[in-house]
Amino acid sequence: MTESAPAEFHSATSDTLRLFFALWPDGATRAALNRTGKWLHQHWGGRRMRADTLHLTLAFLGSTPAAHLDALVACADTVRSHAFELILDQAGYWRHNRIGWLGANEAPPQHLDLVGALNTALKAAGFPVDARPHVPHVTLLRKSAGGEVPVCSPVRWPVGDFVLLKSVTESEGAHYEMIRRWPLD
Ligand code: ATP
Ligand code: MG
Numbered sequence: 697m698t699e700s701a702p703a704e705f706h707s708a709t710s711d712t713l714r715l716f717f718a719l720w721p722d723g724a725t726r727a728a729l730n731r732t733g734k735w736l737h738q739h740w741g742g743r744r745m746r747a748d749t750l751h752l753t754l755a756f757l758g759s760t761p762a763a764h765l766d767a768l769v770a771c772a773d774t775v776r777s778h779a780f781e782l783i784l785d786q787a788g789y790w791r792h793n794r795i796g797w798l799g800a801n802e803a804p805p806q807h808l809d810l811v812g813a814l815n816t817a818l819k820a821a822g823f824p825v826d827a828r829p830h831v832p833h834v835t836l837l838r839k840s841a842g843g844e845v846p847v848c849s850p851v852r853w854p855v856g857d858f859v860l861l862k863s864v865t866e867s868e869g870a871h872y873e874m875i876r877r878w879p880l881d
Contacts, residue, residue: 733836742840780806785850789842796837
């Protein structure tokens with residue numbers, strides 16, 4: 697396809713990818729998050745996220761031209777950040793989108809450093825960054841009623857890397873494909 701192709705051709709799904717950077721849990725953490733999802737569902741109802749989709753978004757890019765993928769990878773290559781343990785110990789609910797989630801009472805500085813470094817690199821390269829403050833959370837429930845916030849047993853997540861994911865929309869909700877993984881120091 698040439699630069700001068702009509703706009704409607706550029707909107708074809710093969711030309712753009714729905715992308716985001718995230719933490720992708722190891723098997724044990726994924727199982728623990730899924731158990732917490734089951735437990736929170738008993739309190740708040742809604743639709744549980746499938747176990748294989750559980751993740752924590754670090755930076756959401758949204759629809760991105762496939763041609764920008766190399767530049768995006770180059771951004772992440774510049775990020776130097778440290779491994780850490782993320783303790784997810786706080787259930788939360790957002791009324792505006794009816795999402796029930798698991799978050800951190802206190803995000804470790806290494807987590808905030810990672811998000812900061814990623815956003816700085818993305819912004820410098822001209823990619824869109826979220827102006828809102830980052831709230832580390834794993835979405836567990838959709839279309840949930842919410843309710844009184846129950847005290848939950850913490851999930852301990854050893855974070856040793858971050859990933860770039862492609863979101864693929866399906867009738868039963870999105871699934872995610874890993875494009876690349878970057879180790880933390
Ligand atoms: P679906 O939208 O199909 O129900 P989804 O929300 O899981 O599924 P995406 O919309 O592709 O899939 O989002 C991928 C991740 O990025 C999710 O964690 C989502 O919460 C987050 N996200 C989506 N839109 C934004 C946004 N505008 N700002 C920040 N994070 C976002
Ligand atoms: Mg969405």
